[in-house]
Amino acid sequence: MILKRTFLNLALGLGLASTLSTAALAADEIYIPMVSKGFQHQFWQAVKAGAEQAGKDYKVKVTFEGPESESMVDKQIDMFAAALAKKPSAIGFAALDSKASIPLLKKAQAAKIPVIAFDSGVDSDIPVTTTTTNNVAAAALAADKMAELIGKSGDVALVVHDQTSRTGIDRTEGFVNRIKSTYPNIKIVSVQYGGGDQLKSTEITKSILQANPNLKGIFGANEGSAIGALNGAREMKRKVVIIGYDSGKQQKAAILDGSMAGAITQNPVGIGYKTVEAAVKALKGEKLPKVIDTGFYYYDKSTINDPKIAAVLYD
Amino acid sequence: MTVSKLLQGIKTAAFSSNTRQKLLAFASLLGLLIFFSMASPSFMQTDNMVGILQATAVNGVLAIACTFVIITSGIDLSVGTLMTFCAVMAGVVLTYWGLPFYLGVAAAIFFGALSGFISGVLIAKLKIPPFIATLGMMLMLKGLSLVITHSKPIYFNDTPEFPLIAQDSLIGYFLPELPIPNAVLILFVVAVVSSLILNKTVLGTYTFALGSNEEAVRLSGVNVDRWKIIVYTLSGAICGIAGLLIASRLNSAQPALGQGYELDAIAAVVIGGTSLSGGAGTILGTIIGAFIMSVLTNGLRIMSVAQEWQTVVTGLIIIAAVYADILRKRKS
Numbered sequence: 001m002i003l004k005r006t007f008l009n010l011a012l013g014l015g016l017a018s019t020l021s022t023a024a025l026a027a028d029e030i031y032i033p034m035v036s037k038g039f040q041h042q043f044w045q046a047v048k049a050g051a052e053q054a055g056k057d058y059k060v061k062v063t064f065e066g067p068e069s070e071s072m073v074d075k076q077i078d079m080f081a082a083a084l085a086k087k088p089s090a091i092g093f094a095a096l097d098s099k100a101s102i103p104l105l106k107k108a109q110a111a112k113i114p115v116i117a118f119d120s121g122v123d124s125d126i127p128v129t130t131t132t133t134n135n136v137a138a139a140a141l142a143a144d145k146m147a148e149l150i151g152k153s154g155d156v157a158l159v160v161h162d163q164t165s166r167t168g169i170d171r172t173e174g175f176v177n178r179i180k181s182t183y184p185n186i187k188i189v190s191v192q193y194g195g196g197d198q199l200k201s202t203e204i205t206k207s208i209l210q211a212n213p214n215l216k217g218i219f220g221a222n223e224g225s226a227i228g229a230l231n232g233a234r235e236m237k238r239k240v241v242i243i244g245y246d247s248g249k250q251q252k253a254a255i256l257d258g259s260m261a262g263a264i265t266q267n268p269v270g271i272g273y274k275t276v277e278a279a280v281k282a283l284k285g286e287k288l289p290k291v292i293d294t295g296f297y298y299y300d301k302s303t304i305n306d307p308k309i310a311a312v313l314y315d
Numbered sequence: 316m317t318v319s320k321l322l323q324g325i326k327t328a329a330f331s332s333n334t335r336q337k338l339l340a341f342a343s344l345l346g347l348l349i350f351f352s353m354a355s356p357s358f359m360q361t362d363n364m365v366g367i368l369q370a371t372a373v374n375g376v377l378a379i380a381c382t383f384v385i386i387t388s389g390i391d392l393s394v395g396t397l398m399t400f401c402a403v404m405a406g407v408v409l410t411y412w413g414l415p416f417y418l419g420v421a422a423a424i425f426f427g428a429l430s431g432f433i434s435g436v437l438i439a440k441l442k443i444p445p446f447i448a449t450l451g452m453m454l455m456l457k458g459l460s461l462v463i464t465h466s467k468p469i470y471f472n473d474t475p476e477f478p479l480i481a482q483d484s485l486i487g488y489f490l491p492e493l494p495i496p497n498a499v500l501i502l503f504v505v506a507v508v509s510s511l512i513l514n515k516t517v518l519g520t521y522t523f524a525l526g527s528n529e530e531a532v533r534l535s536g537v538n539v540d541r542w543k544i545i546v547y548t549l550s551g552a553i554c555g556i557a558g559l560l561i562a563s564r565l566n567s568a569q570p571a572l573g574q575g576y577e578l579d580a581i582a583a584v585v586i587g588g589t590s591l592s593g594g595a596g597t598i599l600g601t602i603i604g605a606f607i608m609s610v611l612t613n614g615l616r617i618m619s620v621a622q623e624w625q626t627v628v629t630g631l632i633i634i635a636a637v638y639a640d641i642l643r644k645r646k647s
Contacts, residue, residue, distance in 0.1 A: 039622055063619045071571035074561055078370045082616040085363035086355075099470060100565040103482065195466070 029061055032279045033083040034092035034272070035076060036066035037119060042314035043246070043268050047118070050272025051092070058280045060089075064272075073097045080104050090114045090279035098123035114282040118275040120166050129288040131274040133266040135167050138296040139174030139221070142243050142264050143183075145298055146175075146217050149241045149261055153185035154216035157208045159225040161196035168193070171221040171245065189215065194228055201228020202235070209236045217241035223248045226263065230254050247313040255301055262300030267312045270294040339639060340587055340603040347607060351614035358617050365495060367606075367613050372481070372498035373398070373561045375605040377576060378583035379509050380553035382601045383546050385584050386513075387525040388593025389445035391547070393434060393452035394554050395576030399569070400456040401427045401558025406469030406568035409477065416476050423562075424555035430456060431551015435544030453577070460570040468567040481563035498560050502602075505556055510598040512549070522546055526593025583608050586636040607632070 034051055038044045048064040055062035065083070067075040073096045081104060083091055091108060093115055095101045105126045108115050117127035146156060158175060162168040172191060179186050190208050194201030201220070205228055209215060218233070218240055220226030226244030230251075233240050244251050244263035254260035271294045278288055299309045352359040377394045384391040401423040409419035430452065437448040471477040480497060487494035513519040521542040524532045533539045562568045587604030589596025611632055615625040 033619075065616070065622050068575070069571075071569060071573075072575075073565050073567075073569050073572060074373065077565070078366070078612070079616065081366040081370070082363070082613050085360060085366060086357045086617055086619070097468060097565065097567065097569065100567055100569075 030059075030089045030280070030283065031061045031063075031086065032090050032092060032276055033063045033065070033086065033088050034118070034275065035080045035083055035094070036064060036092075037070050037076070037094045037096055038068070039064065039066035040068065042248075046268035046312070046314050047272035047275075050269035050274075051276050052272075053269070054273040054276035054280075058276065060276065060280060062276055066094075067096070070096055073100050077101060077104060084108060084111065084113065087111075088113060089283055090116060092116045092118055092275045092279060093122060093127070094119040095122045114279065116275050116278045116282065118271055128282050129278050129290060129292055131271055131278055131292040131294050133271070133296050134291075134293045135170035136174035136177075137293075138245075138264045138266070139171040139219075140178035141296070141298050142219055142245070143175045143178035145262060146219060146241060146243055147179070147183045147186060149243075150186070150216040152183055155187050155189045155212055155214050156217040156219065157190040157212065157215060158188065158192070158219045158221060159201050159204055159208075159229050160191060160193050160221040161225050163193050168221065175219055175221075194225055196222050196224035198224050198227045198231065201225045202231040203228075205229045205232025206236055209233065209238050209240070215240055217243070220244045222246060223251060226251055226260070227254075230260055234259065247315075249315045252304065252313065252315070255299070255304055258301065262298055265297050265299055265309065265312055267295045267297070268314070269312055339643070340600055340607065340636070343636065344603055344607050344610065347610050347614060351610070351617065354614070355617045358614060361492070363613065363617065367609050368499040369481075369496050369564070370613065371605050371609040372496075372502045373557050373564070374576070374579050374583060374608065375502045375602055376505050376553060376557040376560060377580035378587075378601045378605045379505055379598055380550040380557070381577075381580045381584045382587075382589055382596055382598060383509070383513070383522055383550045383553075384445070385526075385581070385589050385591060386522050386593055386596045387543060387546055388529075388591075389438065389543075389547075390449065390581070390591075391434065391550060392446065392449040392577050393430070393456055394550075394557075394580055395573040396453045396457040396460065397427060397430050397551060397554040397573075398557040398561060398576065399573035400430065400460050401555040402562035402568035403460045403463055403469065403570055405477075405559060405562055406471065407463060409471055409474045410469050413473060416474055419474065419477065420480075420559060423558045424552050427555025427558065428548050428552040431548040431554070432544060434551065435547030438547065439540035439543040453574070457574060460568075460573070464568065464570040466570060468569050470567045471562070472566075478563050478566045481560045498564060501556065501560060505553060506598050506602050509553070513598060518542070518545060518549070523594060526595070528594075579608060582633050585640075586633060588640055590640075604636075607636070 036044050036047060044066055051062050051064055065079050076096050080093065084107060091113055102124060105115060105124055109126050115127045117130040119132060158172060160168050160172050176188055179188055189212050192204045192208060194204045201224055205218065209232060218229040220229040220242065223246040227250050229242050233242060242260045244260055247265055251263055255262060274292050274294050278292055281288060297309055303309055357363060377398060380394050381391055404426040405419040405423040408414050408422040434449055434452050437443045438445050482496055484494040484496050485500060513522060525543060529539060583604035584601050585591060586607050587600030589600060611629055615628060
């Protein structure tokens with residue numbers, strides 16, 4: 001009796017699940033699962049939307065999964081393993097920890113399933129290509145805008161999320177090198193790391209402002225760093241030019257009310273779209289470049305509502 | 316022994332509440348396996364089955380650790396971050412200090428036991444409720460892991476034998492077509508040893524006794540505090556084994572990982588029929604519970620159910636399993 005009832009419960013739950021799942025795979029349908037770094041953040045939802053759009057355009061089936069937090073390396077590996085078990089045509093992968101994923105990458109390679117790395121990429125030769133933002137070029141654009149806004153001379157500082165991740169390194173280098181090579185009258189007085197944590201970045205900004213009374217501008221290299229720079233300047237009641245990175249509600253509001261000059265945005269929709277597109281091309285045997293740039297934009301008060309820009313911003 | 320007596324014995328055994336609960340859980344697991352096999356041809360493949368086994372290992376070991384504590388009617392919220400802390404300590408010994416392999420293994424288990432001991436003292440001697448004591452430990456251990464590693468993973472590149480603990484397959488040497496990773500073997504060894512401790516030793520007897528009626532145990536002159544501390548210490552040491560498994564699988568100690576894993580472990584214990592009010596529970600049930608969780612997760616993934624709905628279904632199954640348990644208790 002109880003057994004029967006449990007089964008009934010199970011059957012109901014699973015019946016629900018199966019009707020909600022997308023239609024069963026046709027034998028010859030191209031299937032591309034994407035294993036992402038996350039799925040509930042707005043950034044990843046935008047990547048997912050792009051991937052699904054490409055799935056529609058190229059008539060391939062796309063699924064999108066990622067762990068609940070970017071610390072769950074083992075859960076991501078389980079997802080990758082399950083994706084491989086479905087014998088996909090190709091697979092999109094944004095590794096949380098490249099080294100930890102190598103055994104599975106090798107398994108994909110052995111099964112001749114092309115791997116397309118996306119976002120920050122995978123530290124390995126196995127992926128056929130990587131679709132990502134050219135962070136060096138994007139940060140260089142931020143440097144150009146900064147120079148323009150402070151009249152090509154004066155002191156500037158950087159608040160960066162960390163000195164070890166690829167994005168942290170690239171964005172710092174991109175900004176610093178452009179200033180050094182092109183703007184001799186601009187001096188970079190400080191590069192500090194706040195882990196992308198808003199509070200920590202706020203404290204860092206305050207100490208930079210304290211130490212540099214003539215500071216004219218701050219570049220915040222990711223969302224948390226940019227908000228930190230904003231908070232720090234506000235708490236110290238200092239007027240400096242702040243350029244941020246990515247979007248998010250607070251950053252967008254700051255750009256609209258003028259407390260932030262502008263920000264670089266990546267194109268998460270483009271990352272998703274181009275990953276699926278690259279997978280389709282790889283399956284057709286087309287040669288792909290090692291890196292596919294998914295593009296970026298600089299936006300400020302005047303362009304924030306431009307449809308092209310608004311489409312890639314998130315709250 | 317007369318036949319009727321024998322039959323009576325079998326009847327009691329078959330219908331004793333534990334056995335029935337295990338049967339129920341096992342039937343649910345079987346039902347899930349059958350359902351997913353029919354739903355997708357990719358499910359019942361050696362590769363995928365091995366994947367499920369591997370995905371169960373860490374949660375299974377953590378759930379065993381929780382089972383001891385929950386049977387005493389306690390709770391341990393620190394198992395997930397303790398696992399991480401133990402992985403980090405293995406990393407400190409092997410990678411930071413370059414000491415031999417076996418010392419890294421010993422360090423993980425030692426620090427697990429030490430942390431369990433501290434939780435036990437907080438609960439038994441300082442009378443801090445288990446929920447709060449282990450919540451505090453959970454946060455402290457999480458913080459310590461981040462402090463020690465400067466929030467960066469420790470890789471075991473200098474210890475080539477370390478990834479073998481979980482990833483290599485002893486069974487695969489003998490049966491090449493069945494490459495079941497060692498992590499699964501370790502899970503089963505931990506399960507068998509834990510089951511023996513629970514059912515055949517004084518420690519096991521007191522574990523149950525503490526959960527059914529702590530006051531009665533105390534009044535009969537038993538040093539309740541001491542046994543409670545021992546149970547938490549043992550549970551901590553088992554978390555140390557989980558730490559080794561996850562670090563070996565990822566070939567790194569990931570300091571930010573761990574929070575949230577305690578809930579998966581507790582869910583497995585509860586699905587397996589161990590009562591949160593203590594006094595009853597089995598290791599076999601817990602193992603089945605852990606497998607139900609991972610079969611469900613894997614099966615829904617294989618069916619390409621949208622991730623948001625996977626979470627909904629998992630929640631539903633946990634509630635259904637516990638409700639079945641309540642119905643069973645009401646009848647008996």
